[in-house]
Amino acid sequence: MILRISSVFVLFLLSIFSVNSIAAEVNVYSARKEALIKPILDDFSKETGIKVNLITGGADALISRIQSEGQFSPADVLISTDVGRLVRAKQLGITQVNADDFVVENVPAYLRDEDQHWTALTLRARPIMYAKDRVNPESLSTMQALTDEKWKNRICIRSSNNIYNQSMISGMIQTQGEAKTLAWAKGLVANFARTPKGGDRDQIKAVVAGECDIAIANTYYLAGMLNDEEEATRKTAQQVAVFWPDQETIGAHVNISGVSIAKHAKNLDAAKALIRFMLTDEAQVWYAETNHEYPVKEGIKWSQTLQDMGTFKAQDVSLSKVGETNAKALMLMDSAGWR
Amino acid sequence: MGLPIFVIFASFLFWDAAIWQHLSSTVLPRYISNSATLAFGVGFGATVIGTYLAWLIVNYDFYGRRLIQWLVLLPLAMPAYIIAYTYTGLLDFAGPVQTLVRDTFTLGSQDYWFPEIRSLTGAIVLMSLVLYPYVYILARTAFSEQSQKYREVSELAGVSPLKHFLKVALPLARPAIMTGAALAMMEALADFGTVEYFGVSTFTTGIYRTWFGLGDINAASQLSGFLCLFVFILIMIEKLSRRDSQNYSSRQGKSAQAKKVRGMQSAFLFLLCSLPVTFGFIVPFVQLAIWTFSFSDISSLEDYPEYAINSAMLAGIGCVVVVTMALLFSYAKRLQPSKTVSGFIQFVSLGYAMPGTVIAIGVLVPLGWLDIKLNMFTNAYFDVQPGLVLSGTIFALIFAYAIRFMSVALNNTEAGIQRIKPSMDEASKVLGDSSMQRLFRIHIPLLKASLLSAALLVFVDILKELPATLVLRPFNFNTLAVKAFELASDERLIDAALPSITIVLVGILPVILLTKTLDGIERKYA
Numbered sequence: 001m002i003l004r005i006s007s008v009f010v011l012f013l014l015s016i017f018s019v020n021s022i023a024a025e026v027n028v029y030s031a032r033k034e035a036l037i038k039p040i041l042d043d044f045s046k047e048t049g050i051k052v053n054l055i056t057g058g059a060d061a062l063i064s065r066i067q068s069e070g071q072f073s074p075a076d077v078l079i080s081t082d083v084g085r086l087v088r089a090k091q092l093g094i095t096q097v098n099a100d101d102f103v104v105e106n107v108p109a110y111l112r113d114e115d116q117h118w119t120a121l122t123l124r125a126r127p128i129m130y131a132k133d134r135v136n137p138e139s140l141s142t143m144q145a146l147t148d149e150k151w152k153n154r155i156c157i158r159s160s161n162n163i164y165n166q167s168m169i170s171g172m173i174q175t176q177g178e179a180k181t182l183a184w185a186k187g188l189v190a191n192f193a194r195t196p197k198g199g200d201r202d203q204i205k206a207v208v209a210g211e212c213d214i215a216i217a218n219t220y221y222l223a224g225m226l227n228d229e230e231e232a233t234r235k236t237a238q239q240v241a242v243f244w245p246d247q248e249t250i251g252a253h254v255n256i257s258g259v260s261i262a263k264h265a266k267n268l269d270a271a272k273a274l275i276r277f278m279l280t281d282e283a284q285v286w287y288a289e290t291n292h293e294y295p296v297k298e299g300i301k302w303s304q305t306l307q308d309m310g311t312f313k314a315q316d317v318s319l320s321k322v323g324e325t326n327a328k329a330l331m332l333m334d335s336a337g338w339r
Numbered sequence: 340m341g342l343p344i345f346v347i348f349a350s351f352l353f354w355d356a357a358i359w360q361h362l363s364s365t366v367l368p369r370y371i372s373n374s375a376t377l378a379f380g381v382g383f384g385a386t387v388i389g390t391y392l393a394w395l396i397v398n399y400d401f402y403g404r405r406l407i408q409w410l411v412l413l414p415l416a417m418p419a420y421i422i423a424y425t426y427t428g429l430l431d432f433a434g435p436v437q438t439l440v441r442d443t444f445t446l447g448s449q450d451y452w453f454p455e456i457r458s459l460t461g462a463i464v465l466m467s468l469v470l471y472p473y474v475y476i477l478a479r480t481a482f483s484e485q486s487q488k489y490r491e492v493s494e495l496a497g498v499s500p501l502k503h504f505l506k507v508a509l510p511l512a513r514p515a516i517m518t519g520a521a522l523a524m525m526e527a528l529a530d531f532g533t534v535e536y537f538g539v540s541t542f543t544t545g546i547y548r549t550w551f552g553l554g555d556i557n558a559a560s561q562l563s564g565f566l567c568l569f570v571f572i573l574i575m576i577e578k579l580s581r582r583d584s585q586n587y588s589s590r591q592g593k594s595a596q597a598k599k600v601r602g603m604q605s606a607f608l609f610l611l612c613s614l615p616v617t618f619g620f621i622v623p624f625v626q627l628a629i630w631t632f633s634f635s636d637i638s639s640l641e642d643y644p645e646y647a648i649n650s651a652m653l654a655g656i657g658c659v660v661v662v663t664m665a666l667l668f669s670y671a672k673r674l675q676p677s678k679t680v681s682g683f684i685q686f687v688s689l690g691y692a693m694p695g696t697v698i699a700i701g702v703l704v705p706l707g708w709l710d711i712k713l714n715m716f717t718n719a720y721f722d723v724q725p726g727l728v729l730s731g732t733i734f735a736l737i738f739a740y741a742i743r744f745m746s747v748a749l750n751n752t753e754a755g756i757q758r759i760k761p762s763m764d765e766a767s768k769v770l771g772d773s774s775m776q777r778l779f780r781i782h783i784p785l786l787k788a789s790l791l792s793a794a795l796l797v798f799v800d801i802l803k804e805l806p807a808t809l810v811l812r813p814f815n816f817n818t819l820a821v822k823a824f825e826l827a828s829d830e831r832l833i834d835a836a837l838p839s840i841t842i843v844l845v846g847i848l849p850v851i852l853l854t855k856t857l858d859g860i861e862r863k864y865a
Contacts, residue, residue, distance in 0.1 A: 072727055
């Protein structure tokens with residue numbers, strides 16, 4: 001009864017609204033937090049006059065929402081902070097081809113979907129971080145070497161629930177194969193200083209607290225701490241340095257934030273315009289400066305903090321493949337006893 | 340109503356042996372033991388705190404009792420994930436407490452032992468501190484309904500107050516206390532934010548992991564189904580404990596009266612009763628306030644009225660809808676106490692222990708389907724497409740809240756309606772009232788206090804609700820909880836202080852009203 005009355009009422013309201021909303025707009029489902037996307041969207045609106053409607057949320061929840069909304073989904077653009085989710089969205093058939101030369105020209109091939117369903121917007125690196133006063137960087141070399149006996153009780157990393165770890169293991173499955181990755185994960189778990197808890201920043205703090213000597217974390221967390229408002233946080237971060245592993249061979253693990261156009265997008269032109277806008281120099285600089293992520297476009301200047309962390313060779317394994325073995329990676333971590 | 344829960348159970352039709360083989364040989368035992376420990380730990384903690392507070396406050400008139408009376412409910416306004424963030428900030432290595440310890444005793448970083456707040460034990464303690472009001476509210480009503488005669492008899496028989504409490508008062512109040520404990524336990528089972536942050540793997544984190552990480556929504560739904568069974572057992576235990584004490588309180592004789600205490604004894608009671616609220620509310624609140632004032636960007640304040648209005652609006656609509664439905668359900672059960680009706684009510688109550696995201700998906704699937712059918716229908720006959728009128732609007736949110744929090748409202752309305760003597764209904768029937776008239780003329784007026792306390796509890800719960808709100812909200816629609824979560828999950832705890840403290844402040848008002856309502860109930864029985 002209540003259901004019927006309210007649905008009739010809402011139907012009525014919507015019929016009023018839908019007639020009036022003809023002006024250009026684009027609907028964005030974003031797994032990026034509002035603070036890290038809204039300013040760009042506002043700039044886009046200012047420049048083009050296209051209104052942007054936004055909801056943020058977990059990537060998987062947004063994907064489920066698009067799925068259940070089916071052909072009537074208002075979603076035009078899906079933004080994710082991890083490649084695994086973009087690949088899943090594509091596999092579920094809720095995205096479409098964005099055949100745009102601008103994207104091809106500006107984004108390196110390994111950071112794009114080969115069928116042009118998604119493209120990276122920014123790059124994130126996940127290197128080793130160590131306590132400056134306790135660890136000699138010469139003792140570090142590759143990720144593989146972290147399973148050595150000498151690191152027993154000295155390594156901090158967050159839970160395997162975390163998508164960054166899942167993608168990292170997934171990348172390793174791609175480069176080293178499953179058996180070798182499992183052996184490595186078991187060795188790493190044996191060297192854990194504590195049961196994984198907290199986020200990436202917590203791992204960095206634990207290194208400074210002396211609970212462990214090295215951590216694996218994304219660089220923008222350390223960069224954010226180095227530029228924190230609070231002096232204590234800045235001081236903490238200054239006691240930690242970045243080491244880029246596997247530079248002689250496969251390169252350090254990287255992940256992306258990226259974007260897709262939804263299959264049933266109604267504002268196709270506006271969606272394409274938005275993606276182009278996010279790949280302009282202006283937008284790329286904004287990400288590099290505000291959240292200390294690496295631009296995907298060549299020739300964009302990094303933030304000072306990122307420059308101080310040094311240049312590095314990135315793993316150039318196809319990110320589509322990394323996304324595809326995500327579930328396998330998770331089960332592998334279960335088997336390794338990685339909480 | 341039961342549809343989303345049904346969707347979850349339907350997943351059992353698609354059994355994938357391989358994935359269950361993997362889960363049960365690796366992570367499932369840990370989920371079960373951690374979830375069980377957490378639920379029983381919180382149940383125990385909340386029961387101890389809630390019961391002793393209720394007993395002392397009802398029976399002793401000590402210095403500052405009036406102040407304590409309204410302070411003790413404040414932790415209700417403090418979401419568990421926020422208290423977890425603040426205590427972590429306070430007690431972790433770089434926090435002020437450990438820094439002080441190190442500086443005072445000039446210790447190095449590894450020279451001393453300090454309890455780890457981010458652990459299963461930490462989660463139990465913190466959740467008990469914010470969930471004890473569920474037990475307290477029901478226990479307090481139960482204690483204050485107990486006739487003064489019982490105590491007089493005990494005194495005459497030379498029974499000590501402690502023995503009277505253990506042998507007479509506690510058994511009499513047991514059903515109420517068990518109900519409160521069951522609510523706290525369900526709340527603990529459904530928690531995601533705290534356990535995820537503390538790195539404790541429970542059923543809820545397992546559900547997220549299976550669904551998001553393995554991308555297996557079926558296995559995730561099946562895990563949720565198991566969680567429901569867990570809760571079902573809880574509800575059954577609670578019902579059984581209530582069965583042998585089915586009594587309509589007939590208010591003969593005066594209710595228990597508070598005994599005046601003075602001096603040291605009074606100070607001691609005050610201290611004892613102020614402990615839970617100190618750690619469950621005042622300490623974290625002060626910490627949030629410090630963070631807010633020292634580090635927040637005050638210019639961001641201009642958006643807060645909008646968030647607060649959105650939060651309050653959702654909570655307002657939600658609590659009216661939920662309480663109305665709960666009242667109708669309880670009344671239907673009274674009119675027709677059949678197995679079907681009470682079975683249905685129990686089924687609907689299961690939603691309380693389900694994590695918000697699971698409910699959100701349970702809501703999206705049927706509503707999205709309905710929307711598509713609706714659009715096809717209108718398209719075919721009227722050539723219009725109204726769009727996603729159900730799944731893309733506030734309707735979906737309210738629907739999700741109704742499933743998630745029905746149990747809270749039902750507990751109040753059912754307990755209230757059970758206290759009304761059947762002779763009332765019979766009298767009204769004799770006078771020729773229809774069942775609707777009876778509801779409005781007899782039951783609603785008599786239930787006013789229960790309805791109000793149900794509404795306020797649901798209001799505060801919706802205000803704090805996060806995962807379902809996050810997924811189901813319409814475009815450009817922010818609430819305080821969403822804001823706090825976005826900042827905190829970005830590991831920017833200090834920036835999250837401003838929205839967090841706003842949630843707490845908006846939540847305090849209904850909590851104060853709740854205190855007044857409870858006072859009203861008590862006075863009525865006095």
